[in-house]
Amino acid sequence: MEVVKWTGKEGVAVIEMCNKANKHNLEFAEQMNQCLDQVLDDRDLFSIVLTSSDEKNFSQGIDVEWLGQKFAEKDFAAIKSFMYGMNNIFKRLLLMPMPVIAAINGHAFGNGAILSCACDFRFMKKDRGFFCFPEVDVNIPFLPGMISFVRKAVPEPLFNEMILSGKRMTAPQLEQGGVILKACENREALMADALEYAGTYKKPRPIFGELKKRMHKEIIRVIVEEDPEFIEPLNLMTGH
Numbered sequence: 001m002e003v004v005k006w007t008g009k010e011g012v013a014v015i016e017m018c019n020k021a022n023k024h025n026l027e028f029a030e031q032m033n034q035c036l037d038q039v040l041d042d043r044d045l046f047s048i049v050l051t052s053s054d055e056k057n058f059s060q061g062i063d064v065e066w067l068g069q070k071f072a073e074k075d076f077a078a079i080k081s082f083m084y085g086m087n088n089i090f091k092r093l094l095l096m097p098m099p100v101i102a103a104i105n106g107h108a109f110g111n112g113a114i115l116s117c118a119c120d121f122r123f124m125k126k127d128r129g130f131f132c133f134p135e136v137d138v139n140i141p142f143l144p145g146m147i148s149f150v151r152k153a154v155p156e157p158l159f160n161e162m163i164l165s166g167k168r169m170t171a172p173q174l175e176q177g178g179v180i181l182k183a184c185e186n187r188e189a190l191m192a193d194a195l196e197y198a199g200t201y202k203k204p205r206p207i208f209g210e211l212k213k214r215m216h217k218e219i220i221r222v223i224v225e226e227d228p229e230f231i232e233p234l235n236l237m238t239g240h
Contacts, residue, residue: 004031006039011046012198013039018053023063024111026078029085036092046205047198048096050119051103051191058104058129059112062140076234083231086111087145087223093118094149094216097209099201103194104171104180105187110134114146117153120212121197125190126171126183134166139237143230145223152219154179 003019015035019028039045052058070078093100093115102116104124108131116122116131124131133150135142142150142163151159158177161167171183181197184190201208213220230236 001027002031003028004035006035008042008045009195010199011044011202012195013042013045013048014195015039015048015050016053017051017059020054021057022052022054022059022112023066024059024061024082024086024115025063025066026082026085028063029082029089032089033085033092036089036096040096045098046203047098047201048100049103049191049194049198050100050116051194052105054106055187056128057106057112058102058108059115060107061110061112061114064138079234079236080231083227083236087143087227087231089115090118090145090149091220091223094219095209095212097205097212098203099198099208101194101198103190104129104131105190108132110138110140114142114150117150119153122153122174122180123182123184123190123194123197124171124174124180125185125187127186130168130170131174131179132166132168133162136164136166141237143223144226145219148219148222149216152216 004015005018006013006015039048067079099121100119102119102122104116104122106129108116110133113131113133154162155178162169171180174180175183182193184193
């Protein structure tokens with residue numbers, strides 16, 4: 001089953017999550033990584049727009065039903081592969097030698113919101129959809145790496161409030177808070193704005209990649225060195 005696909009449009013790779021709620025599981029991680037491989041191999045591309053084909057959702061985050069099933073089956077290898085697979089996606093977006101623009105076309109919850117924070121820039125439509133980190137309400141703490149790169153996208157006072165409250169934010173609120181570049185009128189305007197912005201970045205890949213490597217050096221260190229301390233023992237949840 002295809003859960004991620006992409007097309008090229010005048011030098012811009014439009015990556016679409018195409019599984020309705022776009023929940024993250026091992027299949028999602030594998031297909032997204034394959035998609036990023038293909039985009040990198042196409043030397044005619046100079047920018048990426050990440051969005052969803054669903055009318056309601058950008059991504060509702062981790063597939064908790066899949067995760068619960070794997071815990072019940074004691075398939076810990078699959079869970080670890082998923083966690084490391086998602087971390088690989090986050091690292092690749094952070095270091096991608098071209099701009100990555102998230103076009104948030106609906107609800108972005110938990111890992112879905114986190115995924116958008118790994119991108120360089122964000123746009124969101126304002127006629128429908130909330131953006132939030134509900135981990136505080138479902139007893140799933142952020143990994144250290146997530147905290148590091150979400151902080152680059154969300155200014156500290158707002159980051160503190162959102163992480164500790166699980167508050168749902170609208171596109172206009174996120175625009176005012178500096179999380180997104182623009183709250184767009186609707187889906188059509190969102191894609192038009194994101195594609196237009198993506199088209200302004202015709203930069204050489206080597207310098208773009210090197211700048212991001214230096215900018216995000218500490219974030220990558222945390223993902224690589226600190227996250228395994230929680231992933232290996234599967235210390236992914238807290239008690240009630």
